[in-house]
Amino acid sequence: MLNSSPLRLLFGLLVVVAQLPAHAQQKLLTMEDAFLNRSLQPENLRQLTWIPGSKDEYSFLRTVGGQDELVRGAVGGPATAVFTLGQLGQALQAAGAPAVKAAAFPVVTWSGPSSLITSRASKVYRIDAATKQATALFGYDAAAENVDMDPTKTRVAYTKSQNLYVSLAGREDEAVTQEPNPGIVNGQAAHRSEFGITKGTFWSPTGTKLAYYRMDQSMVTDYPLVTVEPTPAKAVPIKYPMAGDKSHEATVGVYDLASRKTVFLQTGEPREQYLTNISWSPDEKSLYVAVLNRDQNHLKLNQYDASTGAFVKTLFEEKDDKTFVEPLHPLTFVPGQPNQFLWRSQRDGYEHLYLYSTSGKLLRQLTTGSWQVTELVGFADKNREVVFQSTAASPLERHTYAVSLNGGKPRQLTSGKGTHATLLSPSSKHLLDTYSSATTPRVVQVVSLSGKVQQQLLKAPNPVAGYILGETKLFPIKAADGTTDLYCRLITPPNFDPAKKYPTVVYLYGGPHVQLVTDSWLGGSNLWMQLMAQKGYVVFTLDSRGSGNRGSAFERATFRQLGTVEMADQLKGVEYLKSLPYVDQTRMGIHGWSFGGFMTTTLMTRSPGTFKVGVGGGPVIDWRMYEIMYTERYMDTPQQNPDGYEKANLLNYVDKLQGKLLLIHGTVDDVVVWQHSLDYLKTAVDKGIQLDYFVYPGHPHNVGGKDRVHLYNKITQYFDEKL
Numbered sequence: 228m229l230n231s232s233p234l235r236l237l238f239g240l241l242v243v244v245a246q247l248p249a250h251a252q253q254k255l256l257t258m259e260d261a262f263l264n265r266s267l268q269p270e271n272l273r274q275l276t277w278i279p280g281s282k283d284e285y286s287f288l289r290t291v292g293g294q295d296e297l298v299r300g301a302v303g304g305p306a307t308a309v310f311t312l313g314q315l316g317q318a319l320q321a322a323g324a325p326a327v328k329a330a331a332f333p334v335v336t337w338s339g340p341s342s343l344i345t346s347r348a349s350k351v352y353r354i355d356a357a358t359k360q361a362t363a364l365f366g367y368d369a370a371a372e373n374v375d376m377d378p379t380k381t382r383v384a385y386t387k388s389q390n391l392y393v394s395l396a397g398r399e400d401e402a403v404t405q406e407p408n409p410g411i412v413n414g415q416a417a418h419r420s421e422f423g424i425t426k427g428t429f430w431s432p433t434g435t436k437l438a439y440y441r442m443d444q445s446m447v448t449d450y451p452l453v454t455v456e457p458t459p460a461k462a463v464p465i466k467y468p469m470a471g472d473k474s475h476e477a478t479v480g481v482y483d484l485a486s487r488k489t490v491f492l493q494t495g496e497p498r499e500q501y502l503t504n505i506s507w508s509p510d511e512k513s514l515y516v517a518v519l520n521r522d523q524n525h526l527k528l529n530q531y532d533a534s535t536g537a538f539v540k541t542l543f544e545e546k547d548d549k550t551f552v553e554p555l556h557p558l559t560f561v562p563g564q565p566n567q568f569l570w571r572s573q574r575d576g577y578e579h580l581y582l583y584s585t586s587g588k589l590l591r592q593l594t595t596g597s598w599q600v601t602e603l604v605g606f607a608d609k610n611r612e613v614v615f616q617s618t619a620a621s622p623l624e625r626h627t628y629a630v631s632l633n634g635g636k637p638r639q640l641t642s643g644k645g646t647h648a649t650l651l652s653p654s655s656k657h658l659l660d661t662y663s664s665a666t667t668p669r670v671v672q673v674v675s676l677s678g679k680v681q682q683q684l685l686k687a688p689n690p691v692a693g694y695i696l697g698e699t700k701l702f703p704i705k706a707a708d709g710t711t712d713l714y715c716r717l718i719t720p721p722n723f724d725p726a727k728k729y730p731t732v733v734y735l736y737g738g739p740h741v742q743l744v745t746d747s748w749l750g751g752s753n754l755w756m757q758l759m760a761q762k763g764y765v766v767f768t769l770d771s772r773g774s775g776n777r778g779s780a781f782e783r784a785t786f787r788q789l790g791t792v793e794m795a796d797q798l799k800g801v802e803y804l805k806s807l808p809y810v811d812q813t814r815m816g817i818h819g820w821s822f823g824g825f826m827t828t829t830l831m832t833r834s835p836g837t838f839k840v841g842v843g844g845g846p847v848i849d850w851r852m853y854e855i856m857y858t859e860r861y862m863d864t865p866q867q868n869p870d871g872y873e874k875a876n877l878l879n880y881v882d883k884l885q886g887k888l889l890l891i892h893g894t895v896d897d898v899v900v901w902q903h904s905l906d907y908l909k910t911a912v913d914k915g916i917q918l919d920y921f922v923y924p925g926h927p928h929n930v931g932g933k934d935r936v937h938l939y940n941k942i943t944q945y946f947d948e949k950l
Contacts, residue, residue, distance in 0.1 A: 253693060253694075253695065254693050254694045254695065255694065255695065255758075255761050256691075256694055256754055256757060256758040256761055257758075258755075258758065258936045258939055258940050258943070259936055260754060260758075261753070261754035261755045261757075261758050261936075261939065262754075262755070262935045262936050262939065263936065266690060267690045267691055267694075267754060268690060269663065269668035269669040269687040269690055269748055270668070270669065270685065270687040270688065270690070271661075271669060271671075271687070272287040272288070272289070272661075272671050272684060272685050273288040273332075274286070274287055274288050274297070274332075274334065274335065275287040275650075275659060275661070275671065275684075276337065276650065276659075277650055277651075277652050277653055277659065278299060278337045278340055278653070279337055279338070279339060279340070279653055280339045280340040280653060281301075281340040281653060282301065282653075282654070283301065283302050283652040283653060283654050283656060283657050284299050284300065284301050284302075284340070285299065285300055285302075285652075285659060285673075285684075286298060286299040286300075286309065286337065287306075288332055289306070291308075291311075294311055294312055294313060295311070295312045295330065295332045296308045296309070296310065296311040296312065297309040297310055297311075297315070297332070297335065299356075302652075302657055302673050302681055302682060303673075303681060303682055306684075309356050310354075310356075310359050312327065312329070312330075312332050314359050315327065315332070315333070315335075315354065315359075315361075318354060318359050318360055318361040319333075319345075319347055319352060319361050321360070321361065322352055322360075322361040322362055322363045323350075323363055324347040324348060324350065324352060324361070324363075325347060325348050327347075333345045333346075333347065334346075335354070336376075336380065338353070338380040341355065341356045341357055342354065342355055342356060343356060344364075344376070344380045346374075348369070349366055349367050349368065349369045349371060350363055350364075350365070350366040350367075351363075351364045351365055351366070351367075351376075351383065352364060364381070364396055365395055365396045365397075365399055366394065366399055367383055367385055367394035367399060367400060368385070368387055368392065368394075368400050370387050371383075371385035371386070371387060371392070372385060372386050372387065373385055373386045373414060373415055373416075373426065373427060373428070375426060375428045375430065377430040377437075378430055378432055378433070378434055379433060379434045381395060381396070381434060382394065382395040382430075382434050382484075383395075384403075384414065384428040384430070384437055384439070385414075386413065386414040386415055386427070388409065389404075389406050389408070389409050389410075389411060389412045389413060390402060390403075390404045390405065390406055390413055390414070391403040391404045391413040391428070391439055391482075393437065393482070393484065395484075401487075403437070403439070403480075403482045403489065404441075404480075404489075408445060410443070410444050410445035410447075410466070411442070411443050411444070411445060412440075412441075412442045412444060413427075413439060413440070413441050413442075413480070414427045414428050414439045414440065415427040415440065415442065416440070417440040417442045417475075417477045417502065418475075418477065418501050418502075418503070418856050419468075419854050419855075419856045419857070421501075421856040421857055421860075422501060422503040422504065422517075422519070422553065422554055422555060422856070423503070423504065423554070423555035423556055423557075424503065427439055427440040427442075428440075429505045429507065430507075431507045431511040431533075432507060432509060432511060433511065434484075435483070435484055435485060435511065436481055436482065436483050436484065436511060436533060437481070437482045437484065438479055438480070438481050438482075438505055438507070438533075439479070439481075439482065440477055440478075440479060440480075440502070441477065441478045441479070441480050441491070442475050442476075442477045443475060443477070443478075444466040444475040446473050446475070446476070447466040447467070447468045447472075447473060447474070447475050448466075448467075448468075448469075448472065448473070449464035449465070449466065450464060450465050450466070450467035450900060451463070451464050452464070452465055452895045452897060452900075453894065453895070454895060454925065455894070455924055455925065456925065463895070465897055467854060467897070467900060468854060468855045469851065469852055469853065469854065469855065470850060470851055470852075470853055470854070470855055470858040470859055470862065470864060470865055470872075471851065471855075471859075471864045471865040471866055472855065473499075474499045474521065474855050474856075476498040476499060477501075477502050478491050478492065478494060478502070479491065479492040479494065479502055479505060479514070479516065480492075481514065481533050481536065483534075490533075490534070490535060490536040491536050492514060492516065492531045492536045492538075493531070493536050493537055493538050494516065494518060494529070494531075494538075495538070497520075497521070499521045500518055500519065500520055500521060501518070501519040501520075501521070501523070501856070502516050502517075502518060503516070503518075503519055503554045504516070504517040504554050504555070504556060504557040504558070505557060506557040506558035506568075507533075508533075508560070508565065508585075509560050509565040510565060511533060512532070512533055512534070513530050513531065513532065513533055513539065514530075514531045514533050515528060515529065515530055515531075515542075515557075515558050516528075516529050516531065517529075517554040519552065519554060521855075521859070522859075522863075523551040523552060523553070523859060524548060524550070524551055524552055525544065525545075525546050525552065526544060526545040526546075526552045526554055527541045527544050528541065528542045528543055528544075528570070528587075529541050529542070530542060530585075540587065541587070542583065542585070542586075542587035543583070543587050543589070545572065545574055549786075550779070550783045550786045551783075551786075551860050551861075553573070553860065554572075555571070556570075556571045556603070558570060559603055561582075561606065561610055561632065562606055562610045563610050564610070565585075566584055566585045566586075567582060567583070567584055567585070567590070567632075568582075568583055568585065569581065569582060569583075569593075569603065569613065570583055571600060571603070573778070573779050575592075575595065576597075576778055576779045576780060577595075577596065577597060577598060577599055577778045577779065578599040578600045578601070578778075579592060579593070579594040579595055579596075579600055580592070580593040580594045580600055580603070580613060580615065580630075581593065582632060591633075591634050593613060593630050593632065593634065594615070594617070594630060594637060596619060597778065598617055598618045598619040598622075598778075599617060599618045599776050599777070599778060600615050600616070600617045601616050601617055601618060601625060601776065602615060602616035602625075602648075603615050604616060604627060604649055604650070604651050604658075605651035605655065606651075606655060607629055607651065607655040607656070607676050608629075608631075608655070608676070610632075610655075611631060611632055611633070612629045612630060612631055612632065613629065613630055613632060614627060614628070614629045614640070614649075614651055614655075614658075614676075615627070615628055615629075615630070615637075616628070616647070616648070616649065618776055619637070619639075620639070621746065622712075622714065622742075622776060622777055623646075623701060623714060623744065623745050623746040624644065624645060624646055624647075624745075624746050625646045625647050625648070626639055626640070626641045626647050627639075627640045627641045627647055627649045627658060627660070628640060629676065638678070639678065640658060640674060640676060640678045641658070641660055641662065641674060641678070642678065642680075643662055643664070643667075643670065644664050644746060645662045645663055645664030645665070645667060645746050645747060646662060646663060646664070646745055646746060646747040647660055647661070647662040648660075648661050648662070649661070649674075655676070656675065656676055657673050657674065657675055657676065657681065658673070658674045658675075658676070659671070659672075659673060659684075660672050660673070663747045663748040664746050664747065664748070665699065665701060665746055665747070665748070665749065665750045667748070668687040668688065668689055668690060668748050669685065669686075669687040669748065670683065670685065670686050670687070671683070671684040671685040672684060672685075691754075691757070694757075695721045695722075695761065696721060696757050696760070696761070697718050697719045697720045697721045697723060697757070697760035697761070698718070698719050698723065699716060699717070699718045699749060699750045699752060700716070700717045700718075700719075700750075701714065701715070701716055701744060701746065701750050702714070702715055702717070703715065704769075704799060704800065704803050705799065706771070706772055706795075706796050706799060707792070707795035707796050707798070707799050708772075708784075711772060711781065713769055713770060713771060713772070713796055713799070713800070714744040714769070714770050715744060715768065715769045715770075715800060715803070716743070716744045716750045716751065716752060716767070716768045716769075717765065717766075717767050718750075718752060718756055718757065718759075718760045718765065718766040718767075719760065719765055719809075720760045720761065720762075720763050720764065720765070721760065723809075724809075725808065725809050726809070727809060728809060728810070728811040728814075729763060729764065729765045729809055729810060729811060730763070730764050730765070730811055730814035730815070730816070730946075730950045731764060731765040731767060731804055731810050731811070731814070731815045731816070732759055732764050732765075732766050732767070732815075732816045732817070732818060732946060732950075733767050733768070733769075733797070733800065733801070733804075733815070733816070733817045733818070733838070734756060734766060734767070734768050734817075734818050734819060734823075735768060735769065735771075735797060735817065735818075735819045735823050735826050735827070736770075736774065736819055736820075736821070736822055736823040736826070737770075737771045737773055737774055737793040737796075737797065737819070737822060737823065737826045738773060738774065738793075738821070738822030738823075738825075738826075739773060739774070739775060739782055739822075739861065740774075740775040741774055741775050741822070742770055742774055742776045742777075743768050743770055743774075744768055744769070744770050752766070752768070755939050755943075756768075758943075759943065759946075762943070764950075765804075765807075765809070765810055767800065767804055769796065769797060769799075769800040771792070771793040771796035771797055771800075772784040772785060772792050772793065772796050773785035773789075773792060773793045785861065786861060786862075787861075787862055787863055787868050787871040788871050788874065788875065789825075789850060789861055789862060789871075789875050790825065790826065790829045790833070790874075790875045791874065791875070793826055793829075794826070794829055794830055794833060794834060797826065797830060798830075798834060798837065801815070801837055813839065814839055814950045815837070815838050815839055815840075815950075816838055816839060816840035816841065816842070816946050816949070816950050817830055817831070817838045817840070817841045817842075818841070818842040818843075818844075818946075819843065819844070820843075820844035820929070821844070821845045821846070821847070821898070821899060821928065822847065823843075823844070824843035824844045824845050824846030824847070824890075824891075824899075825843070825846050825847040825848070825877070827841045827842065827843035827846065828841065828843045828846050828848065828877050828888070828890070828907070829877060831843075831884060831885075831886065831888050832877060832880035832883045833877075833880055833883070835883045835884060835885040835886075836885045836886070838886060839886045839887070839949065839950060840886055840887045840888075840889075840945065840946060840950050841886065841887070841888045841889070842888075842889045842891065842942050842945055842946070843888070843889070843890050843891070844890075844891040844892070844930075844938075844942075845891070845892055845893065845896060845898070845899045845904075845928050845929070846877075846890060846892075846899065846903060846904060846907075847899050847903055848876070848877045848878060848903040848904060848906060848907045849872075849876045849877070849878060849903065849906065850862055850865075850872055850875055850876070851865050851872055851876070852900065852902060852903060852906075853899065862875070877907065878906060878907060878910050881907065881910045881911050881914055882914045882916055884911075884916055884918065886949075887918075887919065887945075887949045888918045888919065889918070889919040889920070889921065889941075889942075889945050890904045890907065890908070890918065890919070890920050890921075891904075891920075891921045891922070891923070891930075891938070891941070892904045892905075892922050892923070893922070893923045893925075893926030893927050893928060893929070893930060894922050894923065894925060894926065895925060895926065895927055896926075896927055896928045897927055897928070898927070898928035899928060901922075904920070908920055919945070921941060923938070
């Protein structure tokens with residue numbers, strides 16, 4: 228077990244973002260500053276990466292004389308220009324690409340130590356770093372979506388409507404599928420992008436084969452979204468499987484680019500199961516799939532023959548009869564050891580690394596302790612060590628560690644209190660380490676695998692040094708169970724006077740996989756929260772049980788009863804706030820979005836009178852109407868857990884509302900469908916309950932772009948008027 232340094236944890240229980248001297252801070256934030264002014268975000272090295280095949284050279288974008296340029300540098304040496312934006316634009320235009328906009332450097336990817344790949348107007352180009360010349364490689368359909376380039380950077384897969392295509396030199400826009408039924412979708416992310424699924428195509432290591440999801444949604448009820456862009460308005464139905472209803476059925480196809488033929492993995496019955504974490508073997512002969520039952524409590528890691536689709540064997544199984552099993556990460560094979568792979572699992576209560584052989588034998592558990600592995604970085608020491616990130620130092624921090632594949636105690640590679648993210652170099656001897664803390668905007672440095680800082684590439688200045696900010700504190704309080712630590716963030720107004728009484732806004736989420744309070748820049752807060760403090764509010768956030776990165780017991784405390792334990796913990800936060808002499812207990816507000824909107828409405832009605840004002844955005848109201856994969860994991864089905872669904876259903880508490888509540892929804896929300904808040908509004912009308920309501924036409928689950936300024940002006944105005 229890695230020592231989590233109790234003394235350090237005790238010392239770090241209180242983190243304070245100190246105020247700068249008042250005379251150095253003159254400005255007040257505007258809402259445009261909070262959401263649109265990029266200069267108020269910490270400076271970063273854009274497109275920072277290692278150059279593959281190099282002797283540990285890195286590259287990034289910098290601005291010189293008002294123009295962006297791509298630079299490269301070796302560890303310990305200066306960075307030199309590869310080409311400017313103007314030179315890149317000229318090279319691409321000479322190869323037939325459209326003009327590159329000023330101040331819009333395209334995304335470029337190194338394909339080797341001297342060449343880069345970029346896409347412009349649905350065509351792929353290679354740029355020679357030495358000659359600064361570009362060559363057009365191949366094109367693909369202008370309507371392409373879900374574009375996925377293969378590991379060799381010579382092919383792309385993409386989708387168009389419900390079909391899948393590939394493009395490569397001499398074979399552009401080749402149809403992999405020719406499905407006429409729009410209810411059967413190929414090459415797109417399956418299972419509502421749960422289980423760590425981010426895409427629907429999976430190239431083999433050499434790009435000669437392509438695995439993909441085929442998702443039959445024809446049995447799922449159509450759900451109508453309505454767009455008001457045309458006149459008259461138009462219904463745009465989506466497939467949205469609600470908890471307890473019929474789910475879609477997925478299979479996995481494997482397309483051989485040489486034979487132009489597809490086989491499907493024989494994943495068997497029942498058809499309502501989840502095919503997750505698709506992984507290729509290094510020799511491309513096998514595909515591994517974590518097959519999860521619909522109840523989400525029984526996982527089988529299965530091997531299939533990639534040439535025939537035949538089932539080969541089950542390597543191992545994971546079961547949890549009390550809660551659920553949640554596979555989130557594909558296999559990672561040990562380089563040079565094609566018969567060994569790493570598997571990530573919470574089977575012992577925390578996310579850890581397990582080394583397996585392809586026979587299915589557990590060789591050893593590599594990490595253990597009451598902390599989470601949060602990222603697998605790579606392999607080092609001639610592939611005898613695995614490099615990973617974790618919460619071992621503190622739940623608020625992230626650091627990078629290395630541990631031998633033969634077992635033993637991990638060693639910490641990064642230093643400097645805060646939240647680190649690292650990239651391992653081609654030689655596996657260095658890390659690009661980017662970190663921030665509550666008081667450090669951003670540092671980018673090169674760190675050796677011995678943990679020594681080799682070179683500092685960036686130390687970002689404080690971007691809000693010219694603004695008057697309040698003080699931000701991070702600290703723990705005890706949960707409603709009396710023993711569990713809950714981490715909090717408290718922001719007090721500038722020129723704070725402890726003898727005054729301040730209104731308070733609680734911002735919350737509270738749901739799985741989300742952590743709001745971290746030892747990162749400004750304690751993980753955003754500039755709207757700092758703006759609210761400038762306006763004279765105390766702003767408070769607490770990560771309740773049920774939220775992320777604290778282990779199974781912490782996250783699963785809410786199982787089958789969403790809203791109840793989280794509410795109890797948030798009320799402990801309220802109890803803490805009421806103990807502060809400067810908090811006006813009669814002027815407390817609450818705000819959250821999505822799960823946070825659910826929790827805002829929960830607290831306004833299941834604990835009526837606690838808050839004077841609430842603003843809930845995109846709120847889940849009735850979990851029966853949320854999607855199968857997420858809801859049934861945490862609540863089981865409505866048929867299995869009727870009492871849990873009934874207790875969590877906020878329609879049952881509308882008449883308990885005290886104070887002022889504003890609900891906000893996007894009209895084409897395909898995550899939390901609009902019906903949630905409409906049903907709440909209808910119930911309020913039926914019961915004679917007054918509440919406020921606002922919609923954003925044409926917006927999905929989150930209100931983005933310039934309209935986000937409008938959204939938060941609306942929210943802020945509501946608090947100003949009602950609090």
